[in-house]
Amino acid sequence: MQQLPNDYVVLDLETTGISWYRDTIIEFGAVRVRDRKPVATFQQLVNPMRPLHWRITQLTGITNDMLSPAPDLDDVLPAFLDWCGDDTLIGHNINRFDIKFIDIAAARLLNRHVPNRVIDTLDMSRAMFPAERHHRLVDLIQRFDIADVEEHRALADAEQTRMCFEWMRDHAADVTALSSTQSNVNDM
Numbered sequence: 001m002q003q004l005p006n007d008y009v010v011l012d013l014e015t016t017g018i019s020w021y022r023d024t025i026i027e028f029g030a031v032r033v034r035d036r037k038p039v040a041t042f043q044q045l046v047n048p049m050r051p052l053h054w055r056i057t058q059l060t061g062i063t064n065d066m067l068s069p070a071p072d073l074d075d076v077l078p079a080f081l082d083w084c085g086d087d088t089l090i091g092h093n094i095n096r097f098d099i100k101f102i103d104i105a106a107a108r109l110l111n112r113h114v115p116n117r118v119i120d121t122l123d124m125s126r127a128m129f130p131a132e133r134h135h136r137l138v139d140l141i142q143r144f145d146i147a148d149v150e151e152h153r154a155l156a157d158a159e160q161t162r163m164c165f166e167w168m169r170d171h172a173a174d175v176t177a178l179s180s181t182q183s184n185v186n187d188m
Contacts, residue, residue, distance in 0.1 A: 029154025
């Protein structure tokens, strides 16, 4: 496994849907981590400049009334990217969802791409636990005894993702230590 960072940003987005090109970001949530400990958070609603589908409100609890006074993506995205800096970005399904939304928006609005290293906890879970059938965030938080439910709000989901990342990191270290101990016993 590639060296895992001690300093990073865990992020999650809520969006108007799942299409990177048709839909847009309605909430950023992130946790900055230093020496494996959370030290700061970023949470911001974003006005999508169009009404939300009722299913998004049902899933997230975010309403049109909550979004109407919020700043638009043109203002929030640069502030969010500045806040993240050059930290490694970690998220659950980040490779196929969150980073695509962010990168496409950055290309469109800021004429640049997001160069940060990305680690996906979904891919980590699939690699570490191939016998498990499901690897959704809700599956991980329940399997690792972190929480019973996923809130589907960006900051809460980012924090749960951070806890899953650290749980899997510790689990991998335990497995490596156990494997090393067993190897030493066999060498005797």
